Amino acid sequence: MTSPRTYQTQAIIIKQTKLGEADKIVTLYTLEFGKLKAVAKGACRPGSKLGGNVEPPNYSLLMLARGRNLDIITQSQTMDGFSSLKGDLWCISCGFYILELIDVSTTEGSPNEPLFDLLLDTLKNLSPSNGDETVLRYFELQLLHHLGYRPQLHKCVVCSSSLKPGLNFFSPGQGGVLCPGCNHAEFASRTISIxxxxxxxxxxxxxxxxxSRVKMSSKLSSELRQLMQEY
Incomplete structure (x- = not known):
């Protein structure tokens, strides 16, 4: 049975690049199909009906036609343009950081509905009134979970013993926390506070x-940032 010539999908616009003088190649993260690339014909032209709807980080409802190499966006409707996000430098910077993480950590044609929901919710949670980094650290940790790289935080990843309060170590290479007895230099670990x-x-x-209700000191926020970046 052949696939329909056209199809509809919800998509978050990850990025776009120019294709010739008038067109764009748009990278999408979709609800039904995961990441895919499509052509938005004429999107660079003034007054294009597609142009504004395929700008990152818009959440749009798209109609696409199957193409020989890349599918073609034929219709678009913005469902959320995240205007409050775009009006704040910190928020838009965080938004593009999140989109970049999705782009580099996913492959085309691998649908992941929980990850789509996480991405959409995170973009909605970014706001000028919420200027701490909780939203970023939470997204990073949940992203690892949905991609199958959830760090082990409840027992030692080497000996499986329960972790005791006190000195423990976080090892990105081992995939979680080490107890003092299993920590070795070759694991490239760092201490993790209680x-x-x-x-x-x-x-x-x-x-x-x-x-979001967790109140963090600048020291704890910095530690979490370093732990997640190293992982």
Missing amino acids: DALKVLRLWQDCNYSTA
Whole structure:
């Protein structure tokens, strides 16, 4: 049975590049198909009906026609343009950082509905009134979970013993936390504070509403940033 010539999908615009003088290649993260690239013909022309709807980080409803190499966007409707996000430098910077993470960590043609929902919710949660980095760290941790790289935070990744309060180590290469007895130089680990471990454990299994209520010092925020960037 052949696939329909045209299809509709919800998509978050990740990025775009020019194709010739008038067209764009648009990278999308879609609900039904995961990441894909499509052509927006005439999107660079003034007054184009497609142009504004295929700008990152818009959330749009798209109609596409199957093409020989890349599918073609034929119709578009913006469902959320994230105007408050675009009006704030910190928010838009965070938004593009999140889109870049999605782009580099996913492959085309691998649908992941929970990841789509996470991306959409995170973009909605970015606001000028929420200027701390909780939204970023929560997204990074949940992204790892949805991609199958969830760090082990409840027991030592080497000996499987329960972690005791006190000195423990975080090893990106080993995929989680090491107890003092299993920590070795070749694991390239770093110490993890009790507070950081508690926060990461909470964020692994709670929704964003709960995560956002955690009050963090600048020291703890910096530690979490370094831990997630190294992972």
